[in-house]
Structure formats: structure tokens, C-alpha cells
Amino acid sequence: MEQGGFVLWWLAAVVVVYWLLVVERVLYLTLYFPKQRKQWISQWHARNDQSSWHAKAIREGWLGQASMLLNQNLNFIKLLVAICPMLGLLGTVTGMISVFDVMATQGSSNPKLMASGISLATLPTMAGMVAALAGMFVHARLAKVCSRLELKLEKSLRSQQ
Template structure:
């Protein structure tokens, strides 16, 4: 088992070395994005239902639910639930949008490395230029893959949050 982990770690280190320092930045943004998304999934599946049940119980415990004042209270509770559900979603979406930009930063730094090799060694040393081209393409690919995974899961998370909020609204009838 330890040998397999060592092989995996060596593969990851080799991949990260071929992409340059910008690839570490892509990895850090990807890690933060996934930590935030997992926290939102955890909140949506375990914390939010309990809070929604408490709000529904408070609404049902009210004697009067038809006046203007009762409707404003209902709206405030629904608004608070919506705010709690959408917490950190803007940050997640921003991180998703930043991933391809960081990848493009890697493209620029990799091409600068290629041009630096060309200036020092000339255009005849393809092996040295290949390292720069790798540094240009790997972060771009990683940034796009990170963004795609983030787009898919953040959209799904957003949809589940909207459904949860609609269920809360439907559970609090107002006449």
C-alpha cells in the first residue's frame, strides 16, 4: 500500500513540476473551491433541513398567519433561509471563474520561459523549448478541468438550494 502511495505522490510531483509554479496556484484554488462546495453540500443535507423544520414549526405555532404583518414575518424567515443557503456561493462561483484565468497565467509564464530559452540557446534546442511549452499547456488544461468540475457541481448545488427553498416556501402556507 505504501509503495502505491509513493508512486502516486511521484506522479503528482512530476505533473506539478512539468506545469510550473502556476499549477500549484491552480491546485490551491481548486482545493479551496472544493472545500467550500463540500461545506455547502454538508449544510444543505444536514443543517438546513433542521433549520427549515424549526422555521416551519414556528410558522405553524403562530395563531395568525393571514395578516399583512404575518406575511412580512414569513417573507423575513424565507429571506433569512435563502441568505443562509446562498452563503459562500458567490465565492464558489468566483473561484470557478478564476480557474481558467489562472490557467492562462500559466500559459503566459510558460511562453515567457520558451522565449527566454530561445533568446539564450537559440531555436535549435527543442528539448529546452519543450519544457517551456509544457509549462504553458499544463496549467491551462488544469485550469479548464478545475473550472469544468466547479461549473458542474456548483450548478447542481445551486439547483438543490433553489429546490430546498421552494420546499420551505410551500411548507409555510399563507392564506
């Protein structure tokens, strides 16, 4: 963290937030949504009238609520993942500025010092890219699982028509 500069701390904070949101989504999908899904399905199957306008409106309301609950925080996770490479580039730019500033004040054009400074300046970009790649994979998997669960619920609620 010392070598990459202060921007790495910002990047670490973004990564911690998006992993906390990912863990929250996984816990919701595995622990809470199945219970809610069973409740909606049992309430639907317990209804005598499943074909009236009112019954269809109730079903569509449940499907809308399920969609909202399933996709909650997914856009924010996507936003945080998109921020990671930008923070990495910001860290690289600030690192390069400090390398050139040191070179200008010391009057040194030693290639070894320049190479080590540039090497340290590129660490935030690498960290941002690694964080973004992991986040993109996890976001895509979560979005796919949420979509699949939403379709399964819709199929379950429409099966008794």
C-alpha cells in the first residue's frame, strides 16, 4: 500500500464496499429469497381465483416486488466495479507526477531511478484492473442467478392458470 500511494487506500475502500454488497446479495439469495418465494407460491396456490384481473394484478405485483428485491444493489455493485480501473489510473497518474517531480527537483535523469519510480506508479493500475476483473465476474454471476430466480418464480406463479 505504501508503494502504490494514497489512491490504493481509496481503491481498497471501494473494493471492500463492493465485496460487502456481494456478500449481502449472496446471503439474500440463499437465505431470505427462498422463504419469500415459498410464501408467494403458497399464497398463490391457496387462492381460489387465479384468473381474474385482481388476481393477475396481485401476481404481477409480487413479480415486480421480487424483481426489485433480487436486483437490489446490483447496479451499485456494477458502478463500484467500473470505478476500480479509473481509481487505478488516477493512482498511476499521481505516481508519475511525483516521479517526474522528484526527477525535476533532484536534476537526476538516472534510468534506474526512473524505472523504479514508474514501476511503483503502475501498481495502482494493476490493482484496479484485478479488482475490476473479479468484480465483473461476480456481478455477471449474480445478475444471471437473479434473472434465473425471477424466471423460476414467474413460471411457478403462472403454472396454475
